[in-house]
Amino acid sequence: xxxxxxxxxxxxxxxxxxxxxxxxxxxxxxxxxxxxxxxxxxxxxxxxxxxxxxxxxxxxxxxxxxxxxxxxxxxxxxxxxxxxxxxxxxxxxxxxxxxxxxxxxxxxxxxxxxxxxxxxxxxxxxxxxxxxxxxxxxxxxxxxxxxxxxxxxxxxxxxxxxxxxxxxxxxxxxxxxxxxxxxxxxxxxxxxxxxxxxxxxxxxxxxxxxxxxxxx
Amino acid sequence: xxxxxxxxxxxxxxxxxxxxxxxxxxxxxxxxxxxxxxxxxxxxxxxxxxxxxxxxxxxxxxxxxxxxxxxxxxxxxxxxxxxxxxxxxxxxxxxxxxxxxxxxxxxxxxxxxxxxxxxxxxxxxxxxxxxxxxxxxxxxxxxxxxxxxxxxxxxxxxxxxxxxxxxxxxxxxxxxxxxxxxxxxxxxxxxxxxxxxxxxxxxxxxxxxxxxxxxx
Amino acid sequence: xxxxxxxxxxxxxxxxxxxxxxxxxxxxxxxxxxxxxxxxxxxxxxxxxxxxxxxxxxxxxxxxxxxxxxxxxxxxxxxxxxxxxxxxxxxxxxxxxxxxxxxxxxxxxxxxxxxxxxxxxxxxxxxxxxxxxxxxxxxxxxxxxxxxxxxxxxxxxxxxxxxxxxxxxxxxxxxxxxxxxxxxxxxxxxxxxxxxxxxxxxxxxxxxxxxxxxxx
Amino acid sequence: xxxxxxxxxxxxxxxxxxxxxxxxxxxxxxxxxxxxxxxxxxxxxxxxxxxxxxxxxxxxxxxxxxxxxxxxxxxxxxxxxxxxxxxxxxxxxxxxxxxxxxxxxxxxxxxxxxxxxxxxxxxxxxxxxxxxxxxxxxxxxxxxxxxxxxxxxxxxxxxxxxxxxxxxxxxxxxxxxxxxxxxxxxxxxxxxxxxxxxxxxxxxxxxxxxxxxxxx
DNA sequence: TCTTAAACGAGACGGTACGTCTAGTCTTCTA
DNA sequence: TAGAAGACTAGACGTACCGTCTCGTTTAAGA
Numbered sequence: 001x002x003x004x005x006x007x008x009x010x011x012x013x014x015x016x017x018x019x020x021x022x023x024x025x026x027x028x029x030x031x032x033x034x035x036x037x038x039x040x041x042x043x044x045x046x047x048x049x050x051x052x053x054x055x056x057x058x059x060x061x062x063x064x065x066x067x068x069x070x071x072x073x074x075x076x077x078x079x080x081x082x083x084x085x086x087x088x089x090x091x092x093x094x095x096x097x098x099x100x101x102x103x104x105x106x107x108x109x110x111x112x113x114x115x116x117x118x119x120x121x122x123x124x125x126x127x128x129x130x131x132x133x134x135x136x137x138x139x140x141x142x143x144x145x146x147x148x149x150x151x152x153x154x155x156x157x158x159x160x161x162x163x164x165x166x167x168x169x170x171x172x173x174x175x176x177x178x179x180x181x182x183x184x185x186x187x188x189x190x191x192x193x194x195x196x197x198x199x200x201x202x203x204x205x206x207x208x209x210x211x212x213x214x215x216x
Numbered sequence: 217x218x219x220x221x222x223x224x225x226x227x228x229x230x231x232x233x234x235x236x237x238x239x240x241x242x243x244x245x246x247x248x249x250x251x252x253x254x255x256x257x258x259x260x261x262x263x264x265x266x267x268x269x270x271x272x273x274x275x276x277x278x279x280x281x282x283x284x285x286x287x288x289x290x291x292x293x294x295x296x297x298x299x300x301x302x303x304x305x306x307x308x309x310x311x312x313x314x315x316x317x318x319x320x321x322x323x324x325x326x327x328x329x330x331x332x333x334x335x336x337x338x339x340x341x342x343x344x345x346x347x348x349x350x351x352x353x354x355x356x357x358x359x360x361x362x363x364x365x366x367x368x369x370x371x372x373x374x375x376x377x378x379x380x381x382x383x384x385x386x387x388x389x390x391x392x393x394x395x396x397x398x399x400x401x402x403x404x405x406x407x408x409x410x411x412x413x414x415x416x417x418x419x420x421x422x423x424x425x426x427x428x429x430x431x432x
Numbered sequence: 433x434x435x436x437x438x439x440x441x442x443x444x445x446x447x448x449x450x451x452x453x454x455x456x457x458x459x460x461x462x463x464x465x466x467x468x469x470x471x472x473x474x475x476x477x478x479x480x481x482x483x484x485x486x487x488x489x490x491x492x493x494x495x496x497x498x499x500x501x502x503x504x505x506x507x508x509x510x511x512x513x514x515x516x517x518x519x520x521x522x523x524x525x526x527x528x529x530x531x532x533x534x535x536x537x538x539x540x541x542x543x544x545x546x547x548x549x550x551x552x553x554x555x556x557x558x559x560x561x562x563x564x565x566x567x568x569x570x571x572x573x574x575x576x577x578x579x580x581x582x583x584x585x586x587x588x589x590x591x592x593x594x595x596x597x598x599x600x601x602x603x604x605x606x607x608x609x610x611x612x613x614x615x616x617x618x619x620x621x622x623x624x625x626x627x628x629x630x631x632x633x634x635x636x637x638x639x640x641x642x643x644x645x646x647x648x
Numbered sequence: 649x650x651x652x653x654x655x656x657x658x659x660x661x662x663x664x665x666x667x668x669x670x671x672x673x674x675x676x677x678x679x680x681x682x683x684x685x686x687x688x689x690x691x692x693x694x695x696x697x698x699x700x701x702x703x704x705x706x707x708x709x710x711x712x713x714x715x716x717x718x719x720x721x722x723x724x725x726x727x728x729x730x731x732x733x734x735x736x737x738x739x740x741x742x743x744x745x746x747x748x749x750x751x752x753x754x755x756x757x758x759x760x761x762x763x764x765x766x767x768x769x770x771x772x773x774x775x776x777x778x779x780x781x782x783x784x785x786x787x788x789x790x791x792x793x794x795x796x797x798x799x800x801x802x803x804x805x806x807x808x809x810x811x812x813x814x815x816x817x818x819x820x821x822x823x824x825x826x827x828x829x830x831x832x833x834x835x836x837x838x839x840x841x842x843x844x845x846x847x848x849x850x851x852x853x854x855x856x857x858x859x860x861x862x863x864x
Numbered sequence: 865t866c867t868t869a870a871a872c873g874a875g876a877c878g879g880t881a882c883g884t885c886t887a888g889t890c891t892t893c894t895a
Numbered sequence: 896t897a898g899a900a901g902a903c904t905a906g907a908c909g910t911a912c913c914g915t916c917t918c919g920t921t922t923a924a925g926a
Contacts (some may be wrong), residue, residue: 230868230869230870231868231870232869232870232871232872233870234870234871234873235871235872238871238872263874264873268870268873269873270872270873270874270875271873271874271875272871272873272874273871273872273873275871276871386895397868
């Protein structure tokens, strides 16, 4: 491998190496500015001034303001994907959704994500990065859990797992972005319960359920 | 009230009346610019130039660019709240959700809404207006349908109708804003079905239930 | 005339009128900055800051930094073309050259002109403006005086008046730009005398000629 | 002096010796860039790129961009001081001035000198170097010739030789810098003739004076 | 019909931030 | 130790919009 690298990259490490100080100072400055003054305060100019880094350097490593915020988000957000071993399907789903709801509802990652979604509406690169690096890994966990449950016979095989994942995660983003309802960890339980069991009222005897027959 | 106004303001309507031409030209220009060049092309300057309206006049009637886009969105979006008489709960819900999914997935109201959500992240007024004038009326319809169904005994009384409304609507906005999955009218049926009935697999002895077989 | 104007210029005076304050503040700021910190201190940014004028406005009225300095030079430099009536050729020439030498040697127009010449080396527009608006009118006076003198028989008809004008004026610019010799009004007399009479030594028997005695 | 240096500095020549390649490549690159794109194209960055030399190295040996151009000018300009033996005063002067006029009018040393004069207006070091290394040696030749002529009785002892030197050389720089009149070798003859003999018209009865007939 | 007052178009203006450019310095590795 | 590579700070560049302002010009109701 070394030989290959040497062949391809003749000058492996030439010139002054990239400064780690710059990277962390920029991300920290961006995060601070966001907290202090909202997204409009996060200008490249302000980041440069606060981080004691020149604008040129920022533009060298990050294509746009949105990319700085993207990286700032990732570096300041603790990972929320951890899966508990030996947990039931319901427990696992609640864990995932609750972690997201708390992250958005209780930490400054919430507003940051709001601004990233905003930036993504005008910048395809940011949209793609958000999809690939943030959404997908989290959805894969949930989709995986659902597929396993289908395989075990626990869930109906005709379930649309992608839509189901949306029905668990989307409400969290929805409340973050619109603020029409409060956002807290307890929401997770409700979402999971209602989706897994459905909204229908099951009478004790579970006798001939009329709702089903009237449908469609 | 009218009397009071007439008393206080002796000349109720003096001077040149507001021009309807200005209003419609501004909204049209904003919509066109959005379609042509995305949200970044919708600047007050560009709107003024295209609509043949002076910037001053725009600022006189709309507090900010976001408000222009907000009104442009409302005036260019056909209403999607109409409820069919005599429809079942499922049919009514599917109708509502499908209308939204088609609006966002097939018309330029989709990107417009994306940009409004983006603007709402930095502008509390826009956020409030979106909530009051767009989200709430639509949610009220669905929440009302759900509450009626609970009252009829069709749905479990422990259902959290607000969360349920999110589980129907949020996935549509989620796909609009992130684009991780396609957005089309057929999604509505899946969302409604999965939420109403739940994802659980029902044991084979009850397998021959007609509702499932009628599915799409 | 009014009709013609109305036809040609349909909108004689529309919009906010141009502010005279801006013009004079910019020119004054440019002059001050030049005096205080040399040409490198005369940046558009600094002019804008000192004159309380926005950069945009400066760029609207002056195409480049050089043009600001050009106009600043003209507006801060008193006219030096005035010709005295009834003066002899020698007196008139001395007057012209001495005025220039004093202007460059004793006022801040000197350094300003130095910077304008510098700017002209890279900017053809400035070079042309300097030629047309500064050099030419002054040369025309001197060339006119010389031509008249030729016509009167006072000067040799074979004289190259353009070259002669250079031999009077160029030394002043030369000393300004290189600083190899001092620049003062007395230089003018020397230049005129040496050029009119030549450098040759005249034998004693013709020493009492009037031209020589008027010297000094 | 060399011995002393060798004694004091025990390791007179340690490490890698200065590369001659660097020096010539830098000067050549600067000259090429000037020809190709004018003075604004002669940036340190561009020189470094073209000469395959690092910016650091350039700054190590030349204090500023102007100094590079200065040295580039000297190394690319053939010497124009050579004096012909046994020539008359007039011939010698014409030779000197014509050489300068042709250098500036017909070679790329002309624009280069224009840019150096420009640089000298803002940089005292360059101004001093131009004076010492370029102007002075040339003026010394002419001043020497004039002084000798005075000593021989050929010129009037009251002649201001410095001013006279300016009256010969300055017009050449003047036309170079302003471009108001063409610049060619023939100008030299006119300048010398007019200065030596003066502009005055000599009546026919004194027409046979030798100075005029020796011309050219 | 004439006044009157608000609406309007035009565009100058002070600002803020943009993204780029170049100067000049600093840091590391290589020759 | 010279030099190459290139990261870095600093700061001006010229541009784009913002939101405000100051004019002169409609335009319709009221006098």
